Amino acid sequence: xxxxxxxxxxxxxxxxxxxxxxxxxxxxxxxxxxxxxxxxxxxxxxxxxxxxxxxxxxxxxxxxxxxxxxxxxxxxxxxxxxxxxxxxxxxxxxxxxxxxxxxxxxxxxxxxxxxxxxxxxxxxxxxxxxxxxxxxxxxxxxxxxxxxxxxxxxxxxxxxxxxxxxxxxxxxxxxxxxxxxxxxxxxxxxxxxxxxxxxxxxxxxxxxxxxxxxxxxxxxxxxxxxxxxxxxxxxxxxxxxxxxxxxxxxxxxxxxxxxxxxxxxxxxxxxxxxxxxxxxxxxxxxxxxxxxxxxxxxxxxxxxxxxxxxxxxxxxxxxxxxxxxxxxxxxxxxxxxxxxxxxxxxxxxxxxxxxxxxxxxxxxxxxxxxxxxxxxxxxxxxx
Numbered sequence: 133x134x135x136x137x138x139x140x141x142x143x144x145x146x147x148x149x150x151x152x153x154x155x156x157x158x159x160x161x162x163x164x165x166x167x168x169x170x171x172x173x174x175x176x177x178x179x180x181x182x183x184x185x186x187x188x189x190x191x192x193x194x195x196x197x198x199x200x201x202x203x204x205x206x207x208x209x210x211x212x213x214x215x216x217x218x219x220x221x222x223x224x225x226x227x228x229x230x231x232x233x234x235x236x237x238x239x240x241x242x243x244x245x246x247x248x249x250x251x252x253x254x255x256x257x258x259x260x261x262x263x264x265x266x267x268x269x270x271x272x273x274x275x276x277x278x279x280x281x282x283x284x285x286x287x288x289x290x291x292x293x294x295x296x297x298x299x300x301x302x303x304x305x306x307x308x309x310x311x312x313x314x315x316x317x318x319x320x321x322x323x324x325x326x327x328x329x330x331x332x333x334x335x336x337x338x339x340x341x342x343x344x345x346x347x348x349x350x351x352x353x354x355x356x357x358x359x360x361x362x363x364x365x366x367x368x369x370x371x372x373x374x375x376x377x378x379x380x381x382x383x384x385x386x387x388x389x390x391x392x393x394x395x396x397x398x399x400x401x402x403x404x405x406x407x408x409x410x411x412x413x414x415x416x417x418x419x420x421x422x423x424x425x426x427x428x429x430x431x432x433x434x435x436x437x438x439x440x441x442x443x444x445x446x447x448x449x450x451x452x453x454x455x456x457x458x459x460x461x462x463x464x465x466x467x468x469x470x471x472x473x474x475x476x477x478x479x480x481x482x483x484x485x486x487x488x489x490x491x492x493x494x495x496x497x498x499x500x501x502x503x504x505x506x507x508x509x510x511x512x513x514x515x
Contacts, residue, residue: 133450134355134478136205137468138460139165139195141186145189147464149380149388149427155463157186159194166195167463169202172472173486176203177359178458180430181238183245189221196229196314198499205305205458207232209267211251211258218288223296231297237262237306237321239313240397242429253284253321259312260284266304266320269314287391290443298321304357305456309337309399317352318344325454326401328433329406330417335452344454356449356489359424359434360467361441362474369436376462377423385409395429403432419445431460439474446466446479 145154155161169177179188192204206225208218216325226233239262253261263347268287271278278290281405283501296302306317307325314337324341338354347353361376363369370383392400407414407422414423416433421439425432433483434446446457461467476483502508 134456136176136458137169137174139177139179140464142184144463147379147382168468170199178205181207203232205236207236207238209264212249213264215268219269219292223294226296226302233302235302235304293316323353323355325355327431331448338453353455356454357458361434361436366438373436387424425458443478
């Protein structure tokens, strides 16, 4: 089980859909989150991509020297950048971070944004181009000299002279719900990612990808992207969930859903269908809450509950075959600590051991010293 956190390069705060108590994106703040995730024992962090975000490659390059073990899941955009240039960037960042780069292949997105970036391929063509891109990208990072002539891409004598640390190349993560996306995943990628749909829907996707990969003579691993709202009690968790969206107006929801409707992403349509743009019946599966998706594109669901409940839901997905869990919470700095403190002790190793972060020369973690002399005692039942 690999537990990831998230870097909010599009902004952060206590509430969705409002600027109240919002936090600006700054290197200082992103550094705090990255170093907290590194210290707490998270496997890596996902850095989002798109025009609403700071550039993921620049952010990862800035934060890699400020962290020690943390991996960075960074997007490549077939159709927008040359596959050979992209491969050289990946090799360089993998080398400079000593093998801590992970690659998120992003072929979908907002058509309006794609047009602004000079990408005018339709949905199917984008995945065709991504397939060609990855054939070249993978080849040059394995030390090959690639000559390729395809429908969308042509290269001659393409090569990357500096190899990556990870062999044969940094692992490829990818998400997509359409048939052409699933075909690409089965053929090319290492980890297939899904957004947080109900377990039955996730199970169906996993079965489809496994069957398609088997036809290619391959095996694919699986991951899921979710928000999480965990508190000491279920009541507190649901209160926090409702507070997260308490400043969102119906007008804001309508505008957001209208914008998402122009996306040609099948995954985005599946996310929107969970709530239908309405506030009622947001618990779309036990402890799976679709409130985030009212105004946020992409991952729109959160696990909500006390630590035992959240872990039970995580186990449900793990039993389906999910190995990588990419979580986030608002605000991301505080919630990175909250999730680690409350949930890590209940997870398999190594996370149960990571929960003992902050060891001291006494018996820590022990809280605040009492009366300048007394070490606080653990409550009965605490391990």
